Amino acid sequence: MKRMKIDLKCTLEELAESKKYAEMKKIRKENLDIDYGVVLPRITADELFDQLQRTVEYYDQELTKVRVFGKWHQIPRQQVAYGDEGLTYAFSGITIPAKPWIPSLSDVRTFLTKITGFQYNFVLVNRYRNENDHMGEHKDDEKELDHNTPIASLTLGQERTFVLKHGDARKKGDKKRNIPPVKLELQHGSLLLMNHPTNEYWYHSLPPRKSAGGVRINLTFRQLKLQ
Numbered sequence: 001m002k003r004m005k006i007d008l009k010c011t012l013e014e015l016a017e018s019k020k021y022a023e024m025k026k027i028r029k030e031n032l033d034i035d036y037g038v039v040l041p042r043i044t045a046d047e048l049f050d051q052l053q054r055t056v057e058y059y060d061q062e063l064t065k066v067r068v069f070g071k072w073h074q075i076p077r078q079q080v081a082y083g084d085e086g087l088t089y090a091f092s093g094i095t096i097p098a099k100p101w102i103p104s105l106s107d108v109r110t111f112l113t114k115i116t117g118f119q120y121n122f123v124l125v126n127r128y129r130n131e132n133d134h135m136g137e138h139k140d141d142e143k144e145l146d147h148n149t150p151i152a153s154l155t156l157g158q159e160r161t162f163v164l165k166h167g168d169a170r171k172k173g174d175k176k177r178n179i180p181p182v183k184l185e186l187q188h189g190s191l192l193l194m195n196h197p198t199n200e201y202w203y204h205s206l207p208p209r210k211s212a213g214g215v216r217i218n219l220t221f222r223q224l225k226l227q
Ligand SMILES: O=C(O)CCC(=O)C(=O)O
Pocket: 124, 126, 135, 140, 153, 162, 186, 204, 205, 206, 218, 220
């Protein structure tokens, strides 16, 4: 079925002004502070997803290899960074310049600033092609990140499970603490804000998930300190 074309920029502007999106729900645990809510209506999320599918140019597979125990592996997803001029993205030993903003990403950035009050100068785009594509456990605790600005993670397309685990729950032996993981089903058009100090204590991942084979695009907007 052919959908009516909508003007993304205007739609996002109106949405931010009308505040007609679901309220964000706060989740708090020991040193975890996140907010979650669906901020884009279906039709807007669909249009953004289509535009990103058409216009985002992912890094070459050669640039997204990682070295683990001396062996090179292709990361299990597609990836690219966009951002203000001069910002770079460091990835397992290589530093790649962020690509200049494209209209859809810059419209979303403006929208996020209006609804959260935070400024963002950088976005990492991850595209999960199928149920096997995933992201392993990690913390986004790089020193270049401005910790006063939460990482704003917008999900489009296939719903997938996002898992947060406390660092102490991953330890072995006596040091291991029994802290249950926090699991969230990240919906099409949803926004997740990871507030400080979540990323100092909690790891997060997007595990493979059978029966969730559709394409998912995730945008993590970040504020990098000027380098
Ligand atoms: O795809 C996701 O929801 C997670 C992305 C993520 O953790 C990251 O980009 O650092």
